[in-house]
Amino acid sequence: MKGNEALAYGALISGLNAYFAYPITPSSEIPETLAREFGSPEHPEFRAYLQTSSEVEAINMVIGAASTGARTMTATSGPGFSLMQEGLSYAAAMELPFIVVDVNRAGPGLGNLGPEQSDYFQATKGGGHGGYRNIVLAPNSVQEMASFPSLGFSLAFKHRNPVVILADAFLGQIKEDIEFPEILPDQLETSWATTGATPERRHLLLSLHLDFEDQASHTEQLGRKYAKIEKTEARSEEYMTEDAEIVLVSYGIASRLCRHVTNQMRSAGTKVGLFRPITLSPFPSGPLRNLADDGKKFIVVELNMGQMLEDVRVAVEDSTRVGFANRLGGLLPSSKEIAEKVETMRIGN
Amino acid sequence: MKGNEALAYGALISGLNAYFAYPITPSSEIPETLAREFGSPEHPEFRAYLQTSSEVEAINMVIGAASTGARTMTATSGPGFSLMQEGLSYAAAMELPFIVVDVNRAGPGLGNLGPEQSDYFQATKGGGHGGYRNIVLAPNSVQEMASFPSLGFSLAFKHRNPVVILADAFLGQIKEDIEFPEILPDQLETSWATTGATPERRHLLLSLHLDFEDQASHTEQLGRKYAKIEKTEARSEEYMTEDAEIVLVSYGIASRLCRHVTNQMRSAGTKVGLFRPITLSPFPSGPLRNLADDGKKFIVVELNMGQMLEDVRVAVEDSTRVGFANRLGGLLPSSKEIAEKVETMRIGN
C-alpha cells in the first residue's frame, strides 16, 4: 500500500467524519482514496467529503467542522499549506482539534514534486501570525503514515490543538506492508464543541479578545498548554546511540537513509548512531541534550537548507559539535556523502 | 507625524511606483496616507494604488508589479500577512524585490489591535513553504518608520529579495518628529525585469523547476544569496554594552522600554546594556556572540512567548546565561518587572 493510501485508511479507521481539501500532488492519493471510500457502508461516520475551490476555503471548512467536535482532516502540499496559514492561526486561537497533512514537495514557489523537508519551519514555528504552536508528527514509514492519523486525533482532542502530519513526496509514494492501528475510542472529549445554540449559549469558540488583559490571559493559557505538551508529548527514537561517537539527527524519509548509513558504518566498525525526532514540535530536546552531555557529536541530515539544525543547536549548545548534511530539489544525499561527513567529523575530534 | 504616516511618506520619497493592499488596523494610516497622495503631481512615479479584494490578491498583484522592476509595496497586519504566505514563497523563488509591511497586532486569530511581536517567526523563518528567507527590518522609532522604506527598497533590489518591515501597533500610532531620508537613486538594478515579450524572450521569472537537479541548483543559489546577506547585511545597535554584566536583547517597541530601563538601572549603578537587532533576518548573531564570549548574561525582552529567544540561544550557546521577560495581549512589561529580572539574574551570578 502506498503511504498516501495508508494515511487515508488510517484516518478512516480513526473515525474520520469530515474531509475538506483541494487536491495537489504529491498528496493526491489521499483525496482519491477517501473519495472512493466515501459513502461506503463500512464508514457510516464519514459524513462529509468536499473538494473545495481553494485551500483558503478548505481550512475554513475544517474550522467549521472541527468546531462541532467532528474528526476533521485536510491534506495538501506546500503551496496549499501556505494558503492555510491564516486559518491555522485562527484554529490555534480557538483551540480546535484536527489534522492537516502536508506532503512536502521541493522548493519555494511551485517547485517540483520531489521529496524535501523545507516546510519544517512553517509547520513547527507556525507559518501563521500570532505565535501559536502546532503539534507536528513526522512519519518515516508507510506504517506510521497509517498509524499517525489515530495518534494525531488522539493528541489533537487531548490538547484541543491542531496537529500537522509532515510527510514528504517519497513517503507518500512508496509501498510497504502495514498493520492497521487499533481504532480510537468512540468518544473523544468534545464537551467544548458548539453543537447548536441553547438558551444558555454555553459554548462559544472565538479568537477575538479586544481587551488586552483578556488576550494576555488567553495567550498565557495557550502558553501553559504548549509547555505541558512540550513536557509530555515529545517523542523520538534512538538507534545505536549508546556508544556512538557521532549521532545522526534526522527525521522522515532522510532518517531511513541515515539508518542505512548507520548499519553500513557500524559493519565497518565506526561508532555511529541515529536520533530520530518523531514529534518535530514539541522538539525532543531533552534526550538530545542527554546525548550531548555525554560529549557526543551530531550531524543533522535534512532535505533543506538547515531548519531542524537550529533546534538541534539550541539543544546541544555547542555549534562545534553540530555538523550538517543535506540535499535539495527533491534529491537525496548519497550514503557516501553522509559517511564522509561522519568520517570528517570523527577525525576532527 | 504618526509612524504609519511616516512610513507612507518614506515610501513615496523612495520612489514608490505601486501599492496594492487590503486595509487592516493597525496599519490603516498607511493606505489612507497613500490614497490621499495618489494622483498628486508631486509623485508622478506613483502610478498604481489599489485596494484589492483580499490579501491573497494583494500579494499576487505585488508579484506582478515587482516583476516589471517597479518599486512595489503592500502593508498589512497579522491575519493579512498570513494570507500572503503563499505569494511570499513564490516571490522568494522568483527573487522579486518589494516591501511588505506587517504592523503586528496581538494574539493568534483575530486577536486585538495592541502591540505584540508574535509574528517574529513568521517573518524571519518564513511562514510560507519551501525554506526561503525574507530580509526583515525592525524599526523602533517614527524616524526609522520613515527611513526603512528607502533602506528596504535598496536592500530588496540589491539582493533581489522581498523585504519585510516588521512594525507593531504602537510604532504605527505614536507621533515623533522626523527627518526624511535622502532619496534613492532614480535607477536601481532591474535588468532582470520582465518588461514585455521580445523575440529573444530574455527574461522569464518563474518558480517551477520540474527537474530535480535544476531545482537543487536554484535552491543552492538562493542559499548562497542568503549566506551572503547574512554575512553583509546584519545590523544591530549596542547601548552601554561594553562593561555591562547583563545585556538586554530587544527590538522594536520593546527595545525603547529596555533603553529606558537601562538608563534607570545605570543611574542606580547596575551594569546593564542593550543589544538591539535592527535586522531580525539576517539575525546579528556575530556581535551577540562576541558579547557572549565576554561572559556576559542576557535577558531577551519580547512581546511574545519567546521567539527571538531561540535565535539568541543559538548565538549564545549557554541557556543558563539567557533569561526571558515578556508580556502578551498588547500589554508591555513594566520597567520594574524587567529591572527585577535583571537583579535576579545578576545575583544568580
Next chain:
Amino acid sequence: MKGNEALAYGALISGLNAYFAYPITPSSEIPETLAREFGSPEHPEFRAYLQTSSEVEAINMVIGAASTGARTMTATSGPGFSLMQEGLSYAAAMELPFIVVDVNRAGPGLGNLGPEQSDYFQATKGGGHGGYRNIVLAPNSVQEMASFPSLGFSLAFKHRNPVVILADAFLGQIKEDIEFPEILPDQLETSWATTGATPERRHLLLSLHLDFEDQASHTEQLGRKYAKIEKTEARSEEYMTEDAEIVLVSYGIASRLCRHVTNQMRSAGTKVGLFRPITLSPFPSGPLRNLADDGKKFIVVELNMGQMLEDVRVAVEDSTRVGFANRLGGLLPSSKEIAEKVETMRIGN
C-alpha cells in the same frame, strides 16, 4: 406547513441527491429544512448538502453534481439568482437536468423581502447569455410548492433541461395543509451522464463548439427541443373563463388574489374569469389565444412593471384588449383596485 418547508420536503420525496446553495431570505427555510433532514436514515439517497461560499460556486457545484445524473437542487432569491446566470447558460448548453428555486423578493439591487414577480423576464427569457430557455414553473399554493419539485425533476430529466421554480416571498412563508405527491420512479433517464472515465469515453458534457457549423447544429438541436417543450409542456388553469367578458391573467401569489376578486365580482354578477399560467416558460399562448379569438378582454395582474404582459400581448395581438394592474415594492394591489380596472375595461367595451 410553510411553503418553503413544503418545497424542501417535496424535493426529498422526489429523491433529492444533492443540494448546494448560499442561504438568502426569503428562501432560508429551504436550506434550514434540508439541513435538519440531512443525514436522516429516512433519506439515504440525500447524499450531499453544502452551504457554498457564494451563488457562483453553488450553481457550478450543481452543474458538477447534475452531470453525474444526480437529482440536484439549489434555492436562492433575486441577487443570488443573478449570480447564477453564467452557470445557467452553461447548464443549458450542456443540457443538464436540475432545479433552481428562485423565491422572488422585491426590487432590483438589495430591495426587500416582500413578494414581487420582477424576476419573470430573468427566469423566462434567460438572464444568461446565448439565447437558451429554462422551463419555469410558477406555484401558487403550498400544495404546489410541495408538488413542483417532483414535477420539476420529472420535466428536467425528460428534456435534459434546467427547471426554475419561481416562487415569491409570500408563498415561501404562508402555511397551508398539503398532501405530498407520489414519489418519482427510482430510475430517471440518465444514460447521458458522466459517471467515470472509461476506455471508450462515451460521455462528454461540454458547451464549447469552436466550429461554427458544429455550434449551429448544437443550437438548432436546442431550438428543436425548446419547440417540442413549447408544444407539449405548457400548463395553465382556467377559472370561470367560459362566459367571461374580462379575463384576469395572473400567476403565483397574485393569481390567488385574482381568484378572490373573480369570486367577489361573479357574486355581483360581473362576468370575470381567471387564466393562470402554471408554466411561465413555455408560456401557454395557445389557450390564451383561444380566449382572445372569442373576443374577450384581458387584464394582466402582476407584481412588477409589466413583464408577463409582453407574452400576453404577443398571444392576444390586440393591445386595446389588454389592460394591466400591478403593485410594487412587496405590496399587493387591493381587490378594489383590480375590480375597478375590470369595471373600467368592461365599460370601455
Next chain:
Amino acid sequence: MKGNEALAYGALISGLNAYFAYPITPSSEIPETLAREFGSPEHPEFRAYLQTSSEVEAINMVIGAASTGARTMTATSGPGFSLMQEGLSYAAAMELPFIVVDVNRAGPGLGNLGPEQSDYFQATKGGGHGGYRNIVLAPNSVQEMASFPSLGFSLAFKHRNPVVILADAFLGQIKEDIEFPEILPDQLETSWATTGATPERRHLLLSLHLDFEDQASHTEQLGRKYAKIEKTEARSEEYMTEDAEIVLVSYGIASRLCRHVTNQMRSAGTKVGLFRPITLSPFPSGPLRNLADDGKKFIVVELNMGQMLEDVRVAVEDSTRVGFANRLGGLLPSSKEIAEKVETMRIGN
C-alpha cells in the same frame, strides 16, 4: 481601424476616466487598446485601468467608480456579461451611469467566437433580478463603434442609467474608416455623486429599501424614468421603407447584410425595405407600428433563435405578417436565403 479599437478610442475621446474588466475574446482589442493608451499625456483624465480577477469584481468596481461621477466603462462577452448581472441590477437600483460593452459571441455556455445576437434578451429585458431596464445601443458599423461611447455616456448621465453597447464578434473585428465624434462637454450632471462624506451626508447611493412603500415609490420612480426614456430615446433608421411591401427588421451586423439584400432585390424590382433599430431598449415600437398600420409585412432577420422577434410581434400585433430568418453558431444567412424568405412572404400575400 478595427471596431473594437474604434470603440476604445471613442471612449477615450468621450473622457473615459476608469476602465475595469477581465479580458475575453472577441472583445480583447478593447482592453489592449486602452492599456496601450493608459498613462499617455494625451488622456490625463483616464486615471484608472484595471484587469480585475473576474467579471463579478469588474462590475462592482465599475459601480464604485461610477458612484463618484466618473465616466466608467467595462467590456466583455457573453459569459462575462452573465457574471455581471447581479451588479447590473444593483447599478440600476442605484441609478448609476456607465457603459457596459458586450461583444456577443455564439452559443450559450462557452460557445465560440463567431458573431451571434443571442444576448438580446439578456441586454434588453434585464438578465439580472428585479425588473430594471438598461438602455441598449446596437452599432452596425465601425463608425458607430467609435461614436456610441460618446452617445452612451451622454444618455447614461442624462438619465442616470447603465447603457449597454451590444456589439458582435464581426463588428469588433472588421476594419473601416471612421471619423471621430465630437468630444463630450467637460461637465456632465453629477450632482448626485458621492464624492466624500460631509457633515450633511447629502449623497447616499443605495439599493436597499426595507420599507415596502419606500421600495414601491422607488420602483415607480424608476418606472417613470423608463417610460420617459421609451418616449424620448428610441432610435431607428429606415431604408427604402416608404413603398416597401416587405420590410426587413434587423440590427447590428445582420442589418448590413439586409441592406445589401434590399439593394439587390430593389435592382430586380422587388419592393423591399429595411427597418433598423439603433436602440434595442427602448425598442422603437412607434415607427414600426406606423409601418404595420400601412399594411406592410415584416421579416425579422436575427442571429439567434428569435428574440427581437417578440418585440416586433408586440409592435405589429399580427403574427401572420411577421416572418423570421436566422442563422446560428456564428454563421450568417446567405443573401439568397433572405431573398427567398422575402419572395415566399410576398407571394403568400
